[in-house]
Amino acid sequence: xxxxxxxxxxxxxYGDFQxxxxxxxxxxxxETIAIIGANGAxxxxxxxxxxxxxxxxxxxxxxxxxxxxxxxAPDILSRGVAMVPEGRRLFPSLTVEENxxxxxxxxxxxxxxxxxxxxLFPILKERRNNPATALSGGQQQMVAIGRALMANPDVLxxxxxxxxxxxxxxxxxxxxFPRIRASGASIVIVEQDIGQALKVASRVYCMMEGRITLxxxxxxxxxxxxxxxxxxxxxxxxx
Amino acid sequence: xxxxDTIVQGVLLGGLYALFAAGLxxxxxxxxxxxxxxxxxxxxAAFLLLVLVSTLGLNPFLAALLVAPVMxxxxxxxxxxxxxxTLGKDVLPPLLVTFGLSIVIQNGLLEGFSxxxxxxxxxxxxxxxxxxxxxxxxxxxxxxxxxxxxxIVGLNLLIYRTALGRAFRATSDDAVTAGLMGIHPxxxxxxxxxxxxxVVTIAALYLGTRAxxxxxxxxxxxxxxxxxxxxxxxxxxxxxxxxxxxxxVAQTLGAAINPEWQILSGHLAFLAVLLVKPRGxxxxxxx
Ligand SMILES: Nc1ncnc2c1ncn2[C@@H]1O[C@H](COP(=O)(O)OP(=O)(O)OP(=O)(O)O)[C@@H](O)[C@H]1O
Ligand SMILES: [Mg+2]
Numbered sequence: 001x002x003x004x005x006x007x008x009x010x011x012x013x014y015g016d017f018q019x020x021x022x023x024x025x026x027x028x029x030x031e032t033i034a035i036i037g038a039n040g041a042x043x044x045x046x047x048x049x050x051x052x053x054x055x056x057x058x059x060x061x062x063x064x065x066x067x068x069x070x071x072x073a074p075d076i077l078s079r080g081v082a083m084v085p086e087g088r089r090l091f092p093s094l095t096v097e098e099n100x101x102x103x104x105x106x107x108x109x110x111x112x113x114x115x116x117x118x119x120l121f122p123i124l125k126e127r128r129n130n131p132a133t134a135l136s137g138g139q140q141q142m143v144a145i146g147r148a149l150m151a152n153p154d155v156l157x158x159x160x161x162x163x164x165x166x167x168x169x170x171x172x173x174x175x176x177f178p179r180i181r182a183s184g185a186s187i188v189i190v191e192q193d194i195g196q197a198l199k200v201a202s203r204v205y206c207m208m209e210g211r212i213t214l215x216x217x218x219x220x221x222x223x224x225x226x227x228x229x230x231x232x233x234x235x236x237x238x239x
Numbered sequence: 240x241x242x243x244d245t246i247v248q249g250v251l252l253g254g255l256y257a258l259f260a261a262g263l264x265x266x267x268x269x270x271x272x273x274x275x276x277x278x279x280x281x282x283x284a285a286f287l288l289l290v291l292v293s294t295l296g297l298n299p300f301l302a303a304l305l306v307a308p309v310m311x312x313x314x315x316x317x318x319x320x321x322x323x324x325t326l327g328k329d330v331l332p333p334l335l336v337t338f339g340l341s342i343v344i345q346n347g348l349l350e351g352f353s354x355x356x357x358x359x360x361x362x363x364x365x366x367x368x369x370x371x372x373x374x375x376x377x378x379x380x381x382x383x384x385x386x387x388x389x390x391i392v393g394l395n396l397l398i399y400r401t402a403l404g405r406a407f408r409a410t411s412d413d414a415v416t417a418g419l420m421g422i423h424p425x426x427x428x429x430x431x432x433x434x435x436x437x438v439v440t441i442a443a444l445y446l447g448t449r450a451x452x453x454x455x456x457x458x459x460x461x462x463x464x465x466x467x468x469x470x471x472x473x474x475x476x477x478x479x480x481x482x483x484x485x486x487x488v489a490q491t492l493g494a495a496i497n498p499e500w501q502i503l504s505g506h507l508a509f510l511a512v513l514l515v516k517p518r519g520x521x522x523x524x525x526x
Contacts, residue, residue: 051419073418082419089416091409102409105402106421151421 002065034197037207052076080154090132103150110152117146138169253487254384258442260467262435275337278461279344284443314436318429348454359447383445472519
């Protein structure tokens with residue numbers, strides 16, 4: 001069976017520095033997976049490789065069996081893979097609504113429109129004509145998620161959406177995920193915060209130093225396993 | 240010549256300078272590319288118009304309609320095959336490549352058309368004018384100013400009201416993230432340069448019908464365009480129009496005092512504005 005999205009032996013380099021060493025992950029249709037790992041583990045690099053920001057060898061990334069590793073970011077988006085990038089990366093000279101509309105530039109049809117994004121995050125409708133960067137961090141994250149949804153993705157890659165946000169705000173944003181899942185999209189959540197990730201994901205990959213060190217269903221994995229995979233050695237207390 | 244007439248002539252001349260500058264401003268705003276061949280591309284378009292008008296006997300305005308798509312295609316292709324390769328962190332490659340292109344265009348035109356100075360004839364329109372009290376307004380200079388306003392209104396509508404315009408602004412903000420939205424930044428840049436060449440065609444129409452031009456006329460047009468953009472403030476097309484008008488008025492005032500001072504007084508006005516407002520008069524103003 002071909003997966004919706006799959007990487008096989010994926011490597012990535014920044015100049016001479018190798019950031020990924022043969023990463024294998026699989027994303028099936030309509031599932032939510034989490035990728036966890038400490039700072040510098042290579043999570044963002046993996047997201048950039050999949051989304052086409054970094055070029056890879058063609059057949060190390062496949063989408064429904066098609067080799068997409070060597071495609072550009074817009075061509076990968078047109079295959080249905082959209083990204084909420086780390087740090088949100090909203091367009092500062094565009095309003096909230098214009099940011100959302102840019103997300104629809106690829107003209108992929110589906111349930112996500114301005115109206116349905118505003119229903120998902122009602123506060124954005126109130127702030128629609130504000131410059132995107134005039135919003136609070138949590139609201140900006142909602143814009144970033146809404147903007148990616150506007151492409152009606154089959155796979156939504158979310159890179160550290162909880163970064164720098166208060167726990168209540170993070171909870172509010174995660175509260176939207178069941179409705180995103182209900183639209184049929186698969187979701188890939190990248191987090192350092194293990195707790196949040198394990199709650200929503202049906203499968204988890206743990207990364208360390210550019211490799212997948214552990215994978216499985218959250219209920220199969222013991223805390224100790226995860227911590228070994230996460231830090232490279234057993235820790236007694238997580239934080 | 241009365242003072243008021245001098246100022247009116249300066250404002251009209253400013254319309255022409257704004258047309259020189261609008262394309263430069265558009266391209267710089269979207270991709271931070273300074274095209275040193277901009278003036279030469281205006282002169283190239285003027286020669287294309289001249290060929291159509293003098294050999295086929297076409298009306299210059301009709302000729303401009305035919306030349307505009309050709310120039311659009313040329314701009315699109317130049318961006319795709321040449322300029323896109325020079326864009327990056329380093330500002331030097333685009334300057335070197337467009338400087339080289341400037342020389343190539345000038346020499347190509349010298350080969351093809353000799354160094355003689357030419358003019359595009361508009362027949363009766365050339366001398367048509369209307370008198371308003373002490374002021375005489377030439378029809379062609381008035382059309383140039385109105386065209387400049389129309390071009391700026393049109394570009395602003397495009398930039399602020401259309402999906403393509405949103406893509407322009409998003410790409411200008413952050414080309415990598417724009418790529419994640421399905422935008423091909425290189426195609427966006429090519430569209431922008433193509434559009435700039437349509438504006439260049441309109442500028443060429445009024446340049447070529449107003450006065451004589453020759454293959455080496457480009458660099459001076461580039462300087463005026465630069466000065467208009469900088470006076471107005473980067474990122475504002477209305478500022479560019481204001482910059483063109485300030486430059487035009489400064490030149491006609493200088494020329495009224497002493498004809499030799501025309502060019503110099505324009506440059507002095509430019510320096511004066513830079514001294515008082517280093518970022519121009521309307522930097523990133525709301526258009
Ligand atoms: N642009 C870059 N140039 C050079 N090295 C980089 C670059 N970006 C990341 N790296 C290196 O690649 C490795 C993986 O970085 P990456 O950003 O993928 O980690 P991450 O798991 O996303 O970390 P974090 O949780 O802090 O976001 C790190 O060692 C990092 O220093
Ligand atoms: Mg990261």
